Amino acid sequence: MNMLKRILKITSLVLGSLVVLVVLFYTKIYISTNNRLNKRYEVTTHALPIQYDSASYELGKRLIVAKGCTDCHGDDLGGKIFIDDPALGLIVASNITYGNGGLASDYDEYDWTLALKHGIRRNMKPLWIMPSHEYTRFSDNEVAAIIAYASRVPTVDRELPRSELGPLGRILTDLGKIALLPAEQIDHKALPVKLVKQEVSVEFGRYLSVACEGCHRADMRGGDPIAPGFPPVANITATGNLGKWTEDQFVTTLRTGLTPEGKQLNPKEMPWTMTKAYTDVELKALYAYLNSL
Ligand code: HEC
Ligand code: HEC
Incomplete structure (x- = not known):
C-alpha cells in the first residue's frame, strides 16, 4: 500500500512538472510571437507610377488573377476566410474594396503601396500571410497597375471576423515553420524594381x-x-x-x-x-x- 502511494506521488510530481514546463514553454512562445505581431515598422516607401488609364486597367485586371490576389481575397476582392482551423487559427484575407467591412475611405495609394511592397498595414504593424515579400520583388509598373485596378473595383459590403492565431499557429510561427509575417523577410530599403523585358527568356x-x-x-x-x-x-x-x-x-x-x-x-x-x-x-x-x- 505504502509502495503504491509513493509511486502515485512520484507520478503526480513528474506530471505536475511536465505541465509547468509546457505552460512555461508556451508562455515564452506567446510573448515572443506577440512582440513580432505588434512590432511597429519604421518604413517610408517611394511613390509608384500609378496611372488610371485603360492600359493600366487591363494589365491590373489580369494581374490580380495572375498574381493570386483573387485566390485569397475572392474573385470580387471582397475578402474571405482563408484558413479556419482551431489549432492553426483563423486567417482572414481582408475585404480590399471600399465597401462596408472593407478599406477605410481614405485608404490611399500610399497605404496600398505599404501593404503590397512592405507587408505593413496603416498602423505600421505587419500584415499576416499577405505575400508582400513576393510582390516587393515585382516591377513597380506591375504593382502600380495592380493598385490602379484593385482600388477601383466595384465595392463589396462584407463584414468578416478578425484573424486570430491558434496555439499550433503560434508554435509553428515561433519555430519558423510558417512564414506568418512577410514584412520580416522584406528588405524595406530596397530600390524600385524595374520592368524586366517580357520575352521568352x-x-x-x-x-x-x-x-x-x-x-x-x-x-x-x-x-x-x-x-x-x-x-x-x-x-x-x-x-x-x-x-x-x-x-x-x-x-x-x-x-x-x-x-x-x-x-x-x-x-x-x-x-x-x-x-x-x-x-x-x-x-x-x-x-x-x-x-x-
Ligand atoms: C501555394 C503553393 C504553391 C505555389 C505558389 C506554386 N505551387 Fe506548384 N505545386 C505546389 C504543390 C503542393 C504541388 C504538388 C501537388 C501534388 O503533388 O498534388 C505543385 C506542383 C506543381 C507542378 C506539377 C509537378 C509535377 O511533377 O507533377 C508544377 C508544374 C508546378 N507546381 C509549377 C508551379 C509554378 C511554375 C509555380 C509558380 C508560377 C507554382 N507551381 C506555384 C504548390 C505550389
Ligand atoms: C496567400 C493569400 C493572399 C494573397 C495571394 C494576397 N493577399 Fe492580400 N492579404 C491577405 C491576408 C490574409 C490579409 C490580411 C492580413 C492581416 O489583416 O493581417 C491581406 C491584406 C491585404 C491588404 C491590406 C488590407 C488592410 O487592411 O490593410 C491589401 C491592400 C491586400 N491584401 C491586397 C492584395 C493584393 C492587391 C494582392 C495581389 C497582388 C493580394 N493582396 C494577395 C492574403 C493574401
Whole structure:
C-alpha cells in the first residue's frame, strides 16, 4: 500500500512538472510571437507610377488573377476566410474594396503601396500571410497597375471576423515553420524594381518564378508540405517530371492543372487558377528558366 502511494506521488510530481514546463514553454512562445505581431515598422516607401488609364486597367485586371490576389481575397476582392482551423487559427484575407467591412475611405495609394511592397498595414504593424515579400520583388509598373485596378473595383459590403492565431499557429510561427509575417523577410530599403523585358527568356522566367518560391523554395526543388494537411511540394526543375515535358505540356499543365502523367492538381494546393491567367510568353519563359536549373 505504502509502495503504491509513493509511486502515485512520484507520478503526480513528474506530471505536475511536465505541465509547468509546457505552460512555461508556451508562455515564452506567446510573448515572443506577440512582440513580432505588434512590432511597429519604421518604413517610408517611394511613390509608384500609378496611372488610371485603360492600359493600366487591363494589365491590373489580369494581374490580380495572375498574381493570386483573387485566390485569397475572392474573385470580387471582397475578402474571405482563408484558413479556419482551431489549432492553426483563423486567417482572414481582408475585404480590399471600399465597401462596408472593407478599406477605410481614405485608404490611399500610399497605404496600398505599404501593404503590397512592405507587408505593413496603416498602423505600421505587419500584415499576416499577405505575400508582400513576393510582390516587393515585382516591377513597380506591375504593382502600380495592380493598385490602379484593385482600388477601383466595384465595392463589396462584407463584414468578416478578425484573424486570430491558434496555439499550433503560434508554435509553428515561433519555430519558423510558417512564414506568418512577410514584412520580416522584406528588405524595406530596397530600390524600385524595374520592368524586366517580357520575352521568352531565362531572365524573365526567373523574375516570374518569385511567385513559385513560397512553395517550391528558392531552388525550385520543392520539399516538405507548406502547412500541415498539404501534399509535399513537387520538384519543378529539369531533374523532376518537368524535365521530361515539352513546352506545350508545361503550358497545358499550368492552364488546366492536368499533368502529362495524368495527375489532376488541386488548385487549393497548387494554384493553377493563378497560372491559368499567365500569357503564353510568361509560361514559356518560366519553362525556359525551370529547365535551365
Ligand atoms: C496567400 C493569400 C493572399 C494573397 C495571394 C494576397 N493577399 Fe492580400 N492579404 C491577405 C491576408 C490574409 C490579409 C490580411 C492580413 C492581416 O489583416 O493581417 C491581406 C491584406 C491585404 C491588404 C491590406 C488590407 C488592410 O487592411 O490593410 C491589401 C491592400 C491586400 N491584401 C491586397 C492584395 C493584393 C492587391 C494582392 C495581389 C497582388 C493580394 N493582396 C494577395 C492574403 C493574401
Ligand atoms: C501555394 C503553393 C504553391 C505555389 C505558389 C506554386 N505551387 Fe506548384 N505545386 C505546389 C504543390 C503542393 C504541388 C504538388 C501537388 C501534388 O503533388 O498534388 C505543385 C506542383 C506543381 C507542378 C506539377 C509537378 C509535377 O511533377 O507533377 C508544377 C508544374 C508546378 N507546381 C509549377 C508551379 C509554378 C511554375 C509555380 C509558380 C508560377 C507554382 N507551381 C506555384 C504548390 C505550389
